[in-house]
Amino acid sequence: MKITWFLVGLLCSVALLAAPASPARPTAADVERERTPADSFVAAIARHCGKAYAGRITANEPAAPDDPFAGKALVMHVRECGPGMLRIPFHVGDDHSRTWVLTRTTSGLQLKHDHRHADGSPDVLTMYGGDTTTSGTAARQEFPVDAESRALFEIEGSKASVTNTGRWKSNRRHGSSTSSRGQAGYFASSST
Numbered sequence: 001m002k003i004t005w006f007l008v009g010l011l012c013s014v015a016l017l018a019a020p021a022s023p024a025r026p027t028a029a030d031v032e033r034e035r036t037p038a039d040s041f042v043a044a045i046a047r048h049c050g051k052a053y054a055g056r057i058t059a060n061e062p063a064a065p066d067d068p069f070a071g072k073a074l075v076m077h078v079r080e081c082g083p084g085m086l087r088i089p090f091h092v093g094d095d096h097s098r099t100w101v102l103t104r105t106t107s108g109l110q111l112k113h114d115h116r117h118a119d120g121s122p123d124v125l126t127m128y129g130g131d132t133t134t135s136g137t138a139a140r141q142e143f144p145v146d147a148e149s150r151a152l153f154e155i156e157g158s159k160a161s162v163t164n165t166g167r168w169k170s171n172r173r174h175g176s177s178t179s180s181r182g183q184a185g186y187f188a189s190s191s192t
Helices: 004-016 030-036 035-046 147-155
Strands: 052-055 074-077 078-082 085-092 096-106 109-115 128-131 140-144 165-170 187-191
Touching: 035 085, 035 109, 035 140, 052 140, 109 140, 128 147, 128 165
Parallel strands: none
Antiparallel strands: 052 074, 074 085, 078 085, 085 096, 096 109, 109 128, 128 140, 140 165, 165 187
16 A cells, blocks of 8 residues: 555656646746837837827927927827837827828837828828837937938938938926927927
């Protein structure tokens, strides 16, 4: 009888040792450590999906006479938040032609400006922007203008935009932010 119980105990021990161990579930801290700054940046914006934010111009004051943003209500609306892509319409007064398209790429982030006419057709200056070239931070990303956009700007005579770098940042202290170009909301954009 002692041998039988010994064998049963031995078999149970062997079975437990041979059973595959269930993988340890990652903690929230583990997940956050593995998240890249680009992932954290997109996740922070996506948390605002469905919300709109008003903003104001914080540079170029007083505004240049031909500034299309001067005296207009500026509102960004974090509207479409799909896997790997955010679409954020940006309204300047009654002009609803602008949408920022933020896309997760294998190496970082891409920001494009989708400009449309009232009938939905693309403006001649549309889908310009660039890709991040550094990892940035969870609160700040920079998008130097890409070659395709530079070529578009040169063809269309928009020489001032050829050297732009879009800078998006959050202002966590106030829960919203503004920028030198007036883009509104929790996350803002400025160009140089």
